[in-house]
Amino acid sequence: MGFNYFLIILLFSTITDPFSVDGLGCNWGLQAAHPLQPEIVVQLMKDNGFDKVKLFEADPGAMRALGRSGIQVMVGIPNDMLAGLASSVHAAEDWVQQNVSNYLYVAVGNEPFLKTYNDRFTNVTFPALQNIQAALIKAGLGRDVKPTVPLNADVYQSISGLPSGGDFRPDIHSLMTSIIKFLNDNGAPLTINIYPFLSLHADPNFPFDFAFFDGRATSPLVDGQYTYSNVFDANYDTLISALEKNGFPNVPVIVGEVGWPTDGDPNASRQLARRFNQGLLDRIARGPGSPKRPDRLPDVYFFSLLDEDAKSVEPGRFERHWGIFYFDGAIKYGLDVGPGRRGNLTAAKGVRYLERQWCVMRAEADLGDPGLGPALGMACTYADCTSLGAGSSCAGLDGRGNASYAFNVYYQTMSQQRGACERSS
Structure with missing residues (x-):
């Protein structure tokens, strides 16, 4: 590109x-x-x-x-x-x-x-x-x-x-x-x-x-x-x-x-x-x-x-998002790439993942908090929030969903460091 x-x-x-x-x-x-x-x-x-x-x-x-x-x-x-x-x-x-x-x-x-x-x-x-x-x-x-x-x-x-x-x-x-x-x-x-x-x-x-x-x-x-x-x-x-x-x-x-x-x-x-x-x-x-x-x-x-x-x-x-595969080598969609592979791509093998844990916005957190906007901006500066944009795959989330998505993707990008989630508490 x-x-x-x-x-x-x-x-x-x-x-x-x-x-x-x-x-x-x-x-x-x-x-x-x-x-x-x-x-x-x-x-x-x-x-x-x-x-x-x-x-x-x-x-x-x-x-x-x-x-x-x-x-x-x-x-x-x-x-x-x-x-x-x-x-x-x-x-x-x-x-x-x-x-x-x-x-x-x-x-x-x-x-x-x-x-x-x-x-x-x-x-x-x-x-x-x-x-x-x-x-x-x-x-x-x-x-x-x-x-x-x-x-x-x-x-x-x-x-x-x-x-x-x-x-x-x-x-x-x-x-x-x-x-x-x-x-x-x-x-x-x-x-x-x-x-x-x-x-x-x-x-x-x-x-x-x-x-x-x-x-x-x-x-x-x-x-x-x-x-x-x-x-x-x-x-x-x-x-x-x-x-x-x-x-x-x-x-x-x-x-x-x-x-x-x-x-x-x-x-x-x-x-x-x-x-x-x-x-x-x-x-x-x-x-x-x-x-x-x-x-x-x-x-x-x-x-x-x-x-x-x-x-x-x-x-x-x-x-x-141009990949035929996701960034972890997982399959996005079926594709016939040649003889013997009709409709069946093969996912990446041997991929090591982080722990199955996430960072989400607390139920009692106030969406009107004046510090929320800058915190979201920080998260999306260092992590990929493009799926939240207009016409994108997660564009239909509500305010709390947007916040949780942004903070979680930042948390994962930072390899689940504890401080990365505490920023979004």
Whole structure:
């Protein structure tokens, strides 16, 4: 998502065709109050058929657990390194020498051209990409290790509203064509993050069923010879049109993030997440590709494997609830992720829980106490209260229920420390 600043690299335990669809990919974020042991998460992925994973930081425990798993790994380095890599090819060479010998991709940046970044990474992404490629060549890895740039779908647009009108944003048009030419010249893919949920979230008039893959949309989008029954294909082909329009019809594309949240918004629920994710899985299984690229189905990384209850909610209250599994690896909803697993995900095994005890508001406590509001604010600053928001799963609680929920989630976040509950007495 947009508020992660990362330089990403992709590690493969065995070298495969980099542009073939093989198995399932997922994103594994680590921003949780009580993160699962890495070995448990790796087994969770294996039990559910995920053989590719994207990390947003090079966590030593996660890397050790993944080392002999056979899972293909994409590792993130903070995007704040981009300026240093852009200004010094020697810094890029040092980084490559230390980190890249076993990797297949080096993905420079994570959605660096989001408008919300106010051009923070606009002038350093391409130079960093060039220096990384030069360092790869110097290290003798230029043929085996390919650079890429993960981008948010806001880097392209269509004034006509049709995929055929796709082109890159005017403010970064020249930069985008330079980056894509560089990728194309080096036989490298472009990585794009596509979120149909955000289309629905941002526009109250967006056609609801067009966000999904099950063909319920009553008015498909017709664009010349092509017909679109879902926004994912329409969005993807808008990018393909932009590539074709600028002379790059054959650049390979990877979908680095796609998914649906389960809480924090009226359109974020387990039912809708299942509808979207199952539809995407079925779409991948049956093929073909998009209307404009019917013979090429991109690799897809689901966002995300697990909820992250410590993520920033600046993009929206839903930001902590993208997981296919809850933060503890428990199953949210049934999902057919492959042969032999129809409707049956496998929960995380070996999870250790805190004691079965809770912090609730005393019956005699006064809801009119002037100190209650600040105490609730404190609790929800340090713990995840997003389920209490309007349109969220616990929005219907009364005042006492809201208080108990907030104080209890704070108590659990603080690992049931006695003082954490006494604050809310």
